[in-house]
Amino acid sequence: MTTGNAQQPHQPVPSAGLRHLRPDVKAMTGYTPGEQVRDCVKLNTNECPWPPSPNVLAALRAAAAESLRLYPEPRSRAVCQAAAAAYGVSADQVLIGNGSDDCLTIVYRAFLRPGDRIACPWPTYGLYDTLATLQGAEVVHVDYVPQGTTWKLPATLAKQAAKLVIVANPNNPSATLVPVAELRQLASELDGVLVVDEAYVEFAGDGASLLPHLDRHPNLIVLRTFSKSYSLAGARLGMLFAHPEIVAQLMKVKDSYNVNSISQALGVAALNDKGYHRDLVRRTISERARLEAALTAFGWTWPDSAANFLLCEVGPRAEQIYLALKSAGILVRWWATEPLRTKLRITVGRPEWNDRLLSALRELHA
Amino acid sequence: MTTGNAQQPHQPVPSAGLRHLRPDVKAMTGYTPGEQVRDCVKLNTNECPWPPSPNVLAALRAAAAESLRLYPEPRSRAVCQAAAAAYGVSADQVLIGNGSDDCLTIVYRAFLRPGDRIACPWPTYGLYDTLATLQGAEVVHVDYVPQGTTWKLPATLAKQAAKLVIVANPNNPSATLVPVAELRQLASELDGVLVVDEAYVEFAGDGASLLPHLDRHPNLIVLRTFSKSYSLAGARLGMLFAHPEIVAQLMKVKDSYNVNSISQALGVAALNDKGYHRDLVRRTISERARLEAALTAFGWTWPDSAANFLLCEVGPRAEQIYLALKSAGILVRWWATEPLRTKLRITVGRPEWNDRLLSALRELHA
Numbered sequence: 001m002t003t004g005n006a007q008q009p010h011q012p013v014p015s016a017g018l019r020h021l022r023p024d025v026k027a028m029t030g031y032t033p034g035e036q037v038r039d040c041v042k043l044n045t046n047e048c049p050w051p052p053s054p055n056v057l058a059a060l061r062a063a064a065a066e067s068l069r070l071y072p073e074p075r076s077r078a079v080c081q082a083a084a085a086a087y088g089v090s091a092d093q094v095l096i097g098n099g100s101d102d103c104l105t106i107v108y109r110a111f112l113r114p115g116d117r118i119a120c121p122w123p124t125y126g127l128y129d130t131l132a133t134l135q136g137a138e139v140v141h142v143d144y145v146p147q148g149t150t151w152k153l154p155a156t157l158a159k160q161a162a163k164l165v166i167v168a169n170p171n172n173p174s175a176t177l178v179p180v181a182e183l184r185q186l187a188s189e190l191d192g193v194l195v196v197d198e199a200y201v202e203f204a205g206d207g208a209s210l211l212p213h214l215d216r217h218p219n220l221i222v223l224r225t226f227s228k229s230y231s232l233a234g235a236r237l238g239m240l241f242a243h244p245e246i247v248a249q250l251m252k253v254k255d256s257y258n259v260n261s262i263s264q265a266l267g268v269a270a271l272n273d274k275g276y277h278r279d280l281v282r283r284t285i286s287e288r289a290r291l292e293a294a295l296t297a298f299g300w301t302w303p304d305s306a307a308n309f310l311l312c313e314v315g316p317r318a319e320q321i322y323l324a325l326k327s328a329g330i331l332v333r334w335w336a337t338e339p340l341r342t343k344l345r346i347t348v349g350r351p352e353w354n355d356r357l358l359s360a361l362r363e364l365h366a
Numbered sequence: 367m368t369t370g371n372a373q374q375p376h377q378p379v380p381s382a383g384l385r386h387l388r389p390d391v392k393a394m395t396g397y398t399p400g401e402q403v404r405d406c407v408k409l410n411t412n413e414c415p416w417p418p419s420p421n422v423l424a425a426l427r428a429a430a431a432e433s434l435r436l437y438p439e440p441r442s443r444a445v446c447q448a449a450a451a452a453y454g455v456s457a458d459q460v461l462i463g464n465g466s467d468d469c470l471t472i473v474y475r476a477f478l479r480p481g482d483r484i485a486c487p488w489p490t491y492g493l494y495d496t497l498a499t500l501q502g503a504e505v506v507h508v509d510y511v512p513q514g515t516t517w518k519l520p521a522t523l524a525k526q527a528a529k530l531v532i533v534a535n536p537n538n539p540s541a542t543l544v545p546v547a548e549l550r551q552l553a554s555e556l557d558g559v560l561v562v563d564e565a566y567v568e569f570a571g572d573g574a575s576l577l578p579h580l581d582r583h584p585n586l587i588v589l590r591t592f593s594k595s596y597s598l599a600g601a602r603l604g605m606l607f608a609h610p611e612i613v614a615q616l617m618k619v620k621d622s623y624n625v626n627s628i629s630q631a632l633g634v635a636a637l638n639d640k641g642y643h644r645d646l647v648r649r650t651i652s653e654r655a656r657l658e659a660a661l662t663a664f665g666w667t668w669p670d671s672a673a674n675f676l677l678c679e680v681g682p683r684a685e686q687i688y689l690a691l692k693s694a695g696i697l698v699r700w701w702a703t704e705p706l707r708t709k710l711r712i713t714v715g716r717p718e719w720n721d722r723l724l725s726a727l728r729e730l731h732a
Contacts (some may be wrong), residue, residue, distance in 0.1 A: 127622065
């Protein structure tokens with residue numbers, strides 16, 4: 001139908017539409033996702049090294065033509081119910097997003113008007129800033145306080161007159177964990193909303209999550225993702241937990257059909273296979289310990305990791321090592337910005353991938 | 367890991383977080399998607415009545431664990447390339463969204479600051495308004511002009527000092543088509559950007575799309591969807607076509623991984639099976655003609671349909687008929703608002719579904 005080949009030269013003139021763009025959008029740099037290269041040892045974007053649950057793959061194979069033909073259930077109710085059962089909350093405290101990035105976007109759009117302020121400890125996940133720019137909001141960075149082998153939450157974080165305070169816990173890219181008691185204190189002190197992004201919390205051991213305390217803090221929003229411990233980064237699924245009245249308001253802001261039917265089915269299957277999930281987490285933690293033991297040989301240091309990656313302090317050769325690893329077919333994450341220029345973020349991979357990384361590093365150091 | 371059952375009463379206090387919400391968000395009513403009821407004849411949300419291409423189902427079955435484990439390709443490049451080949455444009459003129467609703471959201475966020483204005487002919491797709499409220503933008507409705515058996519574009523549409531003018535073509539819910547020449551004229555006159563939402567254009571026959579004219583109008587954005595003629599509403603896939611410079615800016619605004627890996631694979635498979643797509647469109651148009659012939663028996667009228675649905679003028683009994691059909695297991699769309707209160711929007715279904723609809727209507731009229 002329609003079109004066919006237009007037989008016209010492309011891009012005949014610069015776009016007249018450009019001058020109607022929001023100036024702040026035109027001026028901004030987009031968020032740069034980690035490189036998505038295939039055919040290499042990929043230790044740069046903190047995915048799970050093992051495949052998702054066999055239940056998930058069975059759900060994928062079982063997906064019927066009807067679930068593609070028809071619109072998805074708009075509120076992902078089945079996933080909400082499975083999440084409620086898995087995490088001990090009620091289904092009306094859950095919102096499912098097209099990745100937890102979508103959950104973040106929904107929160108920003110619901111709470112922030114241009115000129116409103118968000119605050120986060122720094123350095124952290126760069127997307128928090130990108131989304132603020134998109135919303136015309138002001139960002140305040142308050143530096144983390146390195147202390148011993150961890151990073152402490154800055155004491156002034158609660159005093160920034162911010163509508164939203166966002167803390168990744170464990171933090172990305174440092175992998176450090178702030179104790180639950182400190183975050184509860186922050187939530188209580190805050191005249192605003194506290195968003196705790198728990199993308200990596202399963203790797204932090206028991207008692208690290210704020211979810212069991214959700215009912216005590218009506219200004220608290222907790223985010224979880226299927227992209228890390230559930231091995232479903234490709235499915236785009238995130239969970240938001242909050243007071244039911246907050247969830248009801250956020251539902252108005254999300255795209256009406258924000259999560260596709262297949263991903264909804266996969267999410268339910270993943271949540272229902274608790275044993276496999278526990279096993280993925282256990283294997284990751286055990287492999288993290290082995291990697292840490294081996295990396296000490298290079299004289300590198302890193303803050304205590306409560307996540308599935310390490311932020312290694314490697315000194316002024318960081319970029320050089322990043323590039324050498326890349327040409328050896330091993331991708332890790334390096335940022336050109338301070339205070340990360342001298343560091344490499346390394347995802348815990350499968351044992352054989354970590355071995356390749358260690359061999360390559362030995363060669364570089366030899 | 368984490369949590370377990372919290373053993374606390376839920377919802378102990380009203381949420382303190384609520385007062386931090388944007389007042390315009392708190393005040394707004396969310397967009398109400400059409401009812402998604404299973405186990406009924408579903409003629410209310412304009413899905414395709416037949417399943418997607420066998421190629422699509424093969425792509426679904428072939429999806430590997432790795433495509434779930436890893437992040438998706440952030441820009442959906444394979445889909446962009448397949449779309450470029452199918453529609454005779456270049457790949458850098460294409461952006462893929464998580465449904466065309468996502469494409470609309472991206473456009474609104476890129477162009478509109480609070481107080482900016484959008485205009486659209488009215489009545490049309492309700493989501494255009496919802497998204498404007500979310501963006502703090504002002505909406506101007508300019509009434510369509512019923513003329514003979516169609517609805518004409520209001521002459522004053524270009525004169526609203528709007529940054530964005532949005533026209534669904536064919537229009538939803540009227541199914542009426544505005545000729546390409548009129549839209550090109552509008553694009554040329556406009557001091558702003560023209561967005562033409564071509565969700566249903568395949569059902570309008572050859573020469574109805576603006577895509578072959580994209581290169582002549584640098585302030586033009588064209589939207590397409592996989593939810594209708596490709597029978598992939600459940601996959602959430604939409605396409606945006608525009609000048610490469612516009613597309614590059616919009617890429618900064620979209621969520622970094624907005625389209626999941628499985629849907630990307632399904633989109634490529636659907637675009638590559640042109641024969642099946644053509645057949646779905648042909649069958650829909652032929653069944654639309656049969657339905658129209660049968661409905662004249664009830665004395666109903668409707669504007670000329672260029673889409674896969676009819677907007678029937680049924681008089682003051684519209685709600686009653688809607689409810690009677692619903693209790694007979696047949697869902698059509700009815701709105702309580704003017705000027706739609708006396709109308710029913712009926713999706714063209716499979717032959718046997720349309721027969722059930724016609725039998726039920728005969729019983730109601732008997």
